[in-house]
Amino acid sequence: MNEFLGISLTEWIGYLASFFVAISFFMKNIIKLRIVNSLGCILFVIYGILIDSWPVGITNGIIVAVNLYYLVINKKSHRVKADEVQP
Template sequence: MFSVNPIEWVGYLASILIVISLTMTSIVKLRIINTIGCLLFVFYGMIVKAYPVAIANAAIILINLYYIYKLNKSK
């Protein structure tokens, strides 16, 4: 039967959140949902020892947080 390792579900959820974030019209919502997806990808990447995935998504998290901070500061 079709069985998926539980950690793979984390990767699928992360992918879904990244895709959903790209449909947002609000840049703040986009960055928040994208950050959550990236956090899941960091977790996933560390567990499956895909360190480039974890490192790239950690960098994206920092970029998202920086721009969320800038957006909130300008309001």
């Protein structure tokens, strides 16, 4: 497989996934945290597939689903109907 700086593409994907997941834990905004964490988890799903590790892929796939669920729920709960807006 292709290498860059002596590191395989598969390993780069794993490192990038780790970076995004780690960075997400430093975020105060829960929406940004879930988005960045989801990106890292998606990369971990790809990494799990590339290294043929079902536990890595499945676990991170579930985390992505949970993050997306809460992002959608959060978006719906912040909607305000036009007749509920007060001057």
